[in-house]
Amino acid sequence: MSASTHTASHTSGEVNYINEFKGLKSWFTSLDHKRIGLLYMISVLFFFLVGGLFALLIRLELFKPGAQYLTPDQYNQVMTYHGAIMVFMVIVPGIPAILGNFFLPLQIGAKDVAFPRLNLTSWYVFMLGAIIAICTLFLGKIDTGWTFYTPYSIKTGTAATMMVVAAFVMGMSSILTGLNFIVTVHKLRAPGMTMFRIPLFIWAIYSTAVLQILATPVLGITLLLLAMERTFGVGIFDPNLGGDPVLFQHFFWFYSHPAVYIMILPAMGVVSELIAAFSRKTIFGYTAIAFSSIGIAAVSFFVWGHHMFVSGQSEVAGIVFSFLTMLVGVPTAIKMFNWLSTLYRGNISFESPMLFALGFLFLFAIGGVTGIMLATIATDVHFHDTYFVVAHFHYVMVGGTLMALMGGLYYWFPKMFGKMYNETLARLTFVLIFIGFNVTFFPQFILGAMGMPRRYFDYIPAYQSLNSISTIGSWLIGCGFLLSLYVIVTALRSGEKASDNPWGAKTLEWQTSSPPPHTNFHVEPVVTAGPYEYK
Amino acid sequence: MFWMQYAFASKFMPTAATDQASQVNNLYSFLLISSFIACVILIGGMIYFAYKYKRQSLTAKSAYITHNTFLEFLWSFIPLVIFLVVFGWGWHIYHQMRQFPKDALEVHVTGKQWAWEATYKSGVRTANLVKVPIDTDVKIILASNDVIHSFYVPSFRIKQDAVPGRYTAVWFNANKLGDFHIFCTEYCGTQHSGMIGKLQVVSREEYDKWLEEEAKFSTLPIAQKGEKLFQIKACSGCHSVADASVKVGPSLFKKFGAKEELTSGDSTGVDENYLRESILNPNAKIVKGFASGVMPSFQGQLSEDELSAIIEYIKSAK
Numbered sequence: 092m093s094a095s096t097h098t099a100s101h102t103s104g105e106v107n108y109i110n111e112f113k114g115l116k117s118w119f120t121s122l123d124h125k126r127i128g129l130l131y132m133i134s135v136l137f138f139f140l141v142g143g144l145f146a147l148l149i150r151l152e153l154f155k156p157g158a159q160y161l162t163p164d165q166y167n168q169v170m171t172y173h174g175a176i177m178v179f180m181v182i183v184p185g186i187p188a189i190l191g192n193f194f195l196p197l198q199i200g201a202k203d204v205a206f207p208r209l210n211l212t213s214w215y216v217f218m219l220g221a222i223i224a225i226c227t228l229f230l231g232k233i234d235t236g237w238t239f240y241t242p243y244s245i246k247t248g249t250a251a252t253m254m255v256v257a258a259f260v261m262g263m264s265s266i267l268t269g270l271n272f273i274v275t276v277h278k279l280r281a282p283g284m285t286m287f288r289i290p291l292f293i294w295a296i297y298s299t300a301v302l303q304i305l306a307t308p309v310l311g312i313t314l315l316l317l318a319m320e321r322t323f324g325v326g327i328f329d330p331n332l333g334g335d336p337v338l339f340q341h342f343f344w345f346y347s348h349p350a351v352y353i354m355i356l357p358a359m360g361v362v363s364e365l366i367a368a369f370s371r372k373t374i375f376g377y378t379a380i381a382f383s384s385i386g387i388a389a390v391s392f393f394v395w396g397h398h399m400f401v402s403g404q405s406e407v408a409g410i411v412f413s414f415l416t417m418l419v420g421v422p423t424a425i426k427m428f429n430w431l432s433t434l435y436r437g438n439i440s441f442e443s444p445m446l447f448a449l450g451f452l453f454l455f456a457i458g459g460v461t462g463i464m465l466a467t468i469a470t471d472v473h474f475h476d477t478y479f480v481v482a483h484f485h486y487v488m489v490g491g492t493l494m495a496l497m498g499g500l501y502y503w504f505p506k507m508f509g510k511m512y513n514e515t516l517a518r519l520t521f522v523l524i525f526i527g528f529n530v531t532f533f534p535q536f537i538l539g540a541m542g543m544p545r546r547y548f549d550y551i552p553a554y555q556s557l558n559s560i561s562t563i564g565s566w567l568i569g570c571g572f573l574l575s576l577y578v579i580v581t582a583l584r585s586g587e588k589a590s591d592n593p594w595g596a597k598t599l600e601w602q603t604s605s606p607p608p609h610t611n612f613h614v615e616p617v618v619t620a621g622p623y624e625y626k
Numbered sequence: 627m628f629w630m631q632y633a634f635a636s637k638f639m640p641t642a643a644t645d646q647a648s649q650v651n652n653l654y655s656f657l658l659i660s661s662f663i664a665c666v667i668l669i670g671g672m673i674y675f676a677y678k679y680k681r682q683s684l685t686a687k688s689a690y691i692t693h694n695t696f697l698e699f700l701w702s703f704i705p706l707v708i709f710l711v712v713f714g715w716g717w718h719i720y721h722q723m724r725q726f727p728k729d730a731l732e733v734h735v736t737g738k739q740w741a742w743e744a745t746y747k748s749g750v751r752t753a754n755l756v757k758v759p760i761d762t763d764v765k766i767i768l769a770s771n772d773v774i775h776s777f778y779v780p781s782f783r784i785k786q787d788a789v790p791g792r793y794t795a796v797w798f799n800a801n802k803l804g805d806f807h808i809f810c811t812e813y814c815g816t817q818h819s820g821m822i823g824k825l826q827v828v829s830r831e832e833y834d835k836w837l838e839e840e841a842k843f844s845t846l847p848i849a850q851k852g853e854k855l856f857q858i859k860a861c862s863g864c865h866s867v868a869d870a871s872v873k874v875g876p877s878l879f880k881k882f883g884a885k886e887e888l889t890s891g892d893s894t895g896v897d898e899n900y901l902r903e904s905i906l907n908p909n910a911k912i913v914k915g916f917a918s919g920v921m922p923s924f925q926g927q928l929s930e931d932e933l934s935a936i937i938e939y940i941k942s943a944k
């Protein structure tokens with residue numbers, strides 16, 4: 092971005108947001124959005140490790156048919172924790188809370204978010220929820236699946252009430268963050284930073300924030316009703332008391348479908364940044380991408396019923412939901428083609444962040460087309476609640492969101508910490524994760540087509556070989572993430588000093604020093620052009 | 627549509643045993659082929675561009691293209707058309723699935739943790755077995771005793787949740803003889819993955835004969851019912867009841883009320899609950915002189931009625 096920001100030569104002794112204040116207390120009471128971003132980073136990555144271990148356990152158990160290491164009840168708990176942790180504690184907060192917190196103010200040339208205190212509060216609220224969730228591990232566990240479907244979740248003897256409260260509390264945190272981001276984007280843009288000069292990452296975070304504040308309250312109420320149902324037997328969902336268990340599904344998916352976009356839109360934003368930066372080319376169709384984010388956010392409120400084609404909902408409802416779901420496919424396709432055209436006649440290099448971005452395109456293409464197969468109502472009747480769905484949403488959530496998160500972390504790492512990591516090893520992590528991912532999840536499409544239901548502790552022998560392949564793939568993914576942990580830790584301890592703009596990117600955050608000072612910019616930036624002016 | 631047979635789609639799917647299943651296969655094949663083409667364009671294009679426009683030097687100029695209205699129109703419009711086609715096609719098939727034929731053979735199926743119980747019009751009841759005649763419209767009326775289950779027959783490409791507190795239904799018309807799996811696809815607790823039933827498609831004659839025998843059978847005195855079940859469930863291969871001869875397992879002759887020595891060194895009295903446990907969970911207590919793990923568990927394979935009948939039969943052997 093050709094901004095009139097000054098970037099003087101910085102010496103290593105310079106004051107920045109990391110070394111300006113010292114001591115643990117200065118971290119836990121910091122109102123600096125960058126430090127709060129790091130707090131989120133440490134907590135979310137830790138939860139990711141926990142959720143990942145549960146995932147490995149699932150795959151280990153499914154290596155062969157029959158009981159291997161777990162009892163059926165233990166398996167159901169492991170499967171529930173994997174889902175709940177990954178959704179509520181990793182993928183939903185992931186990109187917005189870590190990268191959004193850190194780079195939203197930087198990319199729009201602001202000193203901080205609009206409400207710094209609220210920002211710190213949301214981290215504490217998030218941690219409170221997370222701790223309650225972790226406590227259930229020691230106080231009865233849960234086995235409902237992350238979807239908490241009634242009436243099973245009303246009847247089960249496990250600590251479901253507590254887990255529901257935890258998800259409720261984490262939802263609060265998500266609402267607070269969303270609110271903060273929306274106000275920040277509207278109020279704190281630097282002079283000259285018009286809405287159509289903000290980077291696409293900001294558009295994505297902004298659309299996500301809108302979804303967060305509109306959809307999450309519905310989840311909150313639903314979960315609260317479920318908790319009341321369990322403790323007082325109010326009879327909203329329990330058929331024995333005249334309630335309707337399917338109503339819960341409507342409520343739940345009214346949040347959780349938009350939540351799918353809460354998880355994927357930020358990833359799309361990151362990928363737009365990466366592709367522009369590493370192709371050294373202006374993004375193709377800036378407005379189309381920006382508006383398709385908004386479009387997706389809007390339509391996503393009206394497609395929840397596609398999770399319920401076989402739940403007993405009426406034929407008309409099924410058809411309308413199938414139709415609307417097809418419509419969400421269009422803006423998604425538009426984005427894919429825009430990224431592709433950005434590569435056209437670019438000047439492309441393949442550093443690790445770009446590898447993750449290209450990996451995203453690859454996996455998201457597969458996740459997208461299989462999404463259409465699921466939106467098609469007749470095929471969905473066969474695929475619904477089989478491993479086909481499991482494979483599909485892992486292609487979108489892991490292949491999409493996690494690939495983007497990894498790419499984003501590698502891309503902005505030099506800015507966040509002022510250090511460089513070992514590029515060769517970073518590329519190796521990509522290779523391991525990418526190959527491992529496909530080995531793990533591609534066979535699951537076939538398993539689903541063959542009819543293997545999801546949430547299965549045991550399966551018929553016909554499904555064995557594909558399950559074994561899938562398990563082997565999960566070890567590759569595990570190695571990949573362990574290696575990235577190593578790459579990050581060694582870079583933090585002994586990485587070379589990074590320059591202010593190692594990738595030659597044009598967005599504002601690269602105009603300040605690495606790491607940035609407490610107030611982000613040495614001189615308030617004035618913006619005179621769009622975010623991707625590679626001329 | 628011979629070209630569809632070439633698509634590998636149906637190869638990975640279980641045999642299509644209804645006409646509707648074949649229609650779903652055709653649609654799926656179309657989806658697979660168009661998805662494959664879309665992926666070749668997207669992923670192939672990405673790889674091609676990445677290779678062609680690889681960075682030669684940092685300062686090399688990249689093109690400055692902000693948008694292209696015609697292209698953007700094309701790649702919004704073409705996907706939209708394809709999406710609408712598959713939507714309509716899917717609707718067409720789904721409409722047939724939801725259009726219940728008149729005069730269908732009706733079977734009530736109830737999901738419960740963790741078995742499928744079927745009840746026929748004549749009063750015949752089965753556990754984890756739905757037997758139907760070939761080339762006949764069959765309507766399954768679903769209910770649930772406890773939590774939500776989902777009745778799924780992969781070979782028929784049909785699935786419907788069984789929801790407590792209301793009825794739901796599916797129908798099919800099988801055109802192939804054979805045994806097909808019934809899976810539960812809605813998570814329902816501990817034995818969710820063990821809730822597997824058998825959907826057996828037989829000829830009309832065989833079906834009528836079976837139904838008649840079952841009906842007769844259901845009016846038998848309970849101990850005689852147990853005797854029949856003892857044969858059907860193959861208990862008789864391992865246990866004798868008429869005399870004390872030992873087969874694979876201990877004889878059950880004069881067993882009820884006796885004392886049983888266990889490998890654990892304890893002994894236990896044989897009552898109804900001991901028999902129940904020995905059948906449902908045979909490895910809980912092992913009879914002295916026999917190995918653990920030989921007798922399979924019959925958990926989920928016997929209905930409550932059947933279990934009582936077998937126990938009455940064992941009690942009658944004195």
Ligand SMILES: [Cu+2]
Pocket residue numbers: 347348351394395397398
């Ligand atoms: Cu959805």
Ligand SMILES: [Cu+2]
Pocket residue numbers: 775776810811812813814815818819821
């Ligand atoms: Cu089930």
